Amino acid sequence: MGATFSEKVLARNADRAQVQPGEVLDITPDVVLSHDNSAAIARLFRQLPQASVRFPERLAITLDHAVPPPTPQHAQNHADIRRFVAEQGIPHFFEMGRGICHQVHCEEGVVGPGMILLGADSHSPHCGWLGAFGAGVGRSEIAALWATGELWLRVPETLRITLSGRLAPGVMSKDLALQLIARLGADGANYMAVEFDGPGVATLSPDMRAALANMMAEMGAKNAFIAPDEVTWRWLETQLRRNRAHDWQERLSFFRERALMPDQDAPCARQLDVALDGIEAIVACPHRVDNAQPVSALAGTRVDLAFIGTCTNGRLEDLAAAAEVVRGRRLRARLLVIPASSQVLADALDAGHLADLIEAGASIGTPGCGPCMGVHAGVLAPGEVCISSANRNFRGRMGQRDAEIYLANPAVVAASAVAGEIVHPAHLLAEA
């Protein structure tokens, strides 16, 4: 009987020939992710008798959630983390400004096909776009992982989503994700692996795939998976040559050996077929990600702040889509753009996207999470309305209980910044 990717990768890790959904396995992940929460995790870790991290080379720590630090308290938090990293000799440490952990790990080849990542962050399924297994856990579990290197995991049931066709121009994978979440609900894939396949996958660019896997967290998914194909391998090679000149070939061969593909005939708990051609640009309305409406239904909704960034939609294609919309126009709402990484920032600068955005009146922030979780750098005032390319529109998410957050693809966000109200980009282009 065939097996899904998730079953295969967990079985291999646990040294088992095959496993069934529902079984509990002791898993030794290849990568253990944490970020600004690492100081709090270190505090838990110190309560354990073991003085040093069992596998320091497996840890990956990124300062991204509150960068640069907005208060002395946040600065102290970062200082504590740097001390811990030095004490424990942790090689994968990314300083503030390098970018958001999920993006940085992919760019740096920390995670890749066939690897298992467990992270103290709910968007850890992100790396599934590269054919990895990524799942979120809590701080205590990460502390336990630092000490012992292993953690129990339940083998998930699988939701297989078979994609056909191609997205229409102006429609992005964000729309596909929002559509899936609206259809299946905010717990539609709770505890499940979401594995994408079908001929539609090949039409999705790397940036589109990353956003798709990332958003599966909003459906409750344990992990997401897209099988590595030529698009993936090309992207990986480019990234490794760029960021790991010293060992890029070695790392690429390692990924090739590790890559695992699901069996075509693997049974799954649920199968869904989705035609990409049928997807349109949609918006998730306050205060739930599964509360979606077509853009046209929201036309005229006032916008105070438009935010483009986050691990969901802060990559080069996202900035390019926004730049195209605002080029040569003036903004009626504030537009805040925060690239997902320093690499995205540099590339957007090279490509002229930042110039377009800045000329239109956008402000540009330090690569990192920005105001996504309401800590700093663009939080909302009471009564304000934000349209954002992020993944969550929960009440209070951007720091203010009495504010409203709409979620959309970056082109819709940019068009809404131009109009000062929610609008479809096609509407602006038609006016010009």
Add this chain to the structure above:
Amino acid sequence: MRSRHRVWAYSDHVNTDVIFPGKYTYSVQHDSAALARHALEDLDPDFARAVQPGDVIVAGRNWGNGSSREQAVTCLLACGLYAVIAESFARIYFRNAINNGLLALTCPGVSALAQNGSELSLDLDAGELELAGETLRFAPLPPSVRHIVAAGGLIASLRAARRC
């Protein structure tokens, strides 16, 4: 053994941002009084003011969806909350609850019976609860998981077992 608890009733899909706002994630981490003060801040401002040790939350589907922040569990423990009983839990929240020693019980049908202030009685060994005159059964937690809760969480249980 039966225990008696006062109920705080909430609906479906309550997320971790309204349980413990993200803006405090790196400033309120360990101080129990501060954690308790912000519990459910963006969901129900009355909760932090009036919750009593031993109270329970009864909720709908997908309690705790969203962020992996453990304060969404520890802020409730800091209030002395005894358990969250829900139709279902988001997966990371469930793990965090167990790993911090908060009882998280999945009990289909419970939310329709719950009202703020109702009295609920709970029999963990029998896997039974009584609410609004009805008796509901819930699947007891597996022994290994109950062991973690009883030890006060994952870190405490690892220390006790000296597994590392």
